[in-house]
Amino acid sequence: MIGETDIILKRSRLDTYKARNDCYILKLNKPVFEKILDEFPDIREDIFKIVIEREKKRLDTIQNSK
Numbered sequence: 001m002i003g004e005t006d007i008i009l010k011r012s013r014l015d016t017y018k019a020r021n022d023c024y025i026l027k028l029n030k031p032v033f034e035k036i037l038d039e040f041p042d043i044r045e046d047i048f049k050i051v052i053e054r055e056k057k058r059l060d061t062i063q064n065s066k
Contacts, residue, residue, distance in 0.1 A: 005051045007033055014058075 006013050007030055028036070037044040 001047075001050070004033070004047055005054050008048070008051050009055070 002015070002017055003013065037047065
């Protein structure tokens with residue numbers, strides 16, 4: 001899953017990704033993603049945990065590069 005952090009934190013996309021292997025890409029626009037979060041609280045909770053973890057790692061990387 002990519003892009004969820006930027007949607008939840010309401011910011012422009014910061015990252016780009018390149019697949020190492022063949023993969024399937026399913027694109028969800030912001031309204032659909034938000035609808036899923038609203039309709040499935042258990043998924044919302046899991047995604048928010050992922051967002052917190054990824055944002056902490058991002059901030060740690062920025063801090064350590066200074």
